[in-house]
Amino acid sequence: MSAENIPSDELAQALETGSLPPQTVKLLHHHAATAKQNSYSPYSKFRVGASLLTHTGEIFTGCNVENASYGGAICAERTAFVKAVSEGHKKFLAVVVATDVEDAFISPCGFCRQFMVEFGKELLVYMTKADGSHSVQKLKELLPHSFGPEDLEKPR
Numbered sequence: 001m002s003a004e005n006i007p008s009d010e011l012a013q014a015l016e017t018g019s020l021p022p023q024t025v026k027l028l029h030h031h032a033a034t035a036k037q038n039s040y041s042p043y044s045k046f047r048v049g050a051s052l053l054t055h056t057g058e059i060f061t062g063c064n065v066e067n068a069s070y071g072g073a074i075c076a077e078r079t080a081f082v083k084a085v086s087e088g089h090k091k092f093l094a095v096v097v098a099t100d101v102e103d104a105f106i107s108p109c110g111f112c113r114q115f116m117v118e119f120g121k122e123l124l125v126y127m128t129k130a131d132g133s134h135s136v137q138k139l140k141e142l143l144p145h146s147f148g149p150e151d152l153e154k155p156r
């Protein structure tokens with residue numbers, strides 16, 4: 001976890017407006033890009049880092065971790081989520097994904113979208129280019145008509 005937490009007024013603004021202040025996105029991208037340096041991706045050579053902002057302002061990071069079995073690879077987003085959840089966090093405001101791709105905003109894979117929707121559809125997903133410029137969408141826009149924990153509570 002980062003020692004630098006995000007101030008509560010910025011978190012309140014994010015909840016109200018559905019976006020984070022530019023300096024917060026910049027900080028989160030910096031953390032994601034730093035985590036990307038630890039990417040273990042000898043097979044794809046596609047480095048990914050993610051930073052995850054909790055609703056109380058903590059930042060967790062992750063990178064993709066590949067495996068000789070190929071199918072055992074874990075994406076950067078899921079690494080960050082698992083780190084945060086296993087430290088007791090379950091409410092999140094935003095995730096920022098960083099790659100080395102220069103001319104496209106890389107968005108989370110379908111598996112990660114499903115994994116993340118478990119913890120809330122309102123999550124802000126910041127997709128970035130290598131230079132830190134970004135595109136942002138809510139998870140519910142990236143994964144419409146999703147299946148989630150609430151469905152398991154429906155009468156059957």
Ligand SMILES: O=c1ccn([C@H]2C[C@H](O)[C@@H](CO)O2)c(=O)[nH]1
Nearest residue numbers: 044046048064075076107108109
């Ligand atoms: O949003 C993404 C997309 C891909 N990957 C990883 C999985 C694999 O290690 C490599 C190539 O797909 O990139 C991520 O970590 N996050």
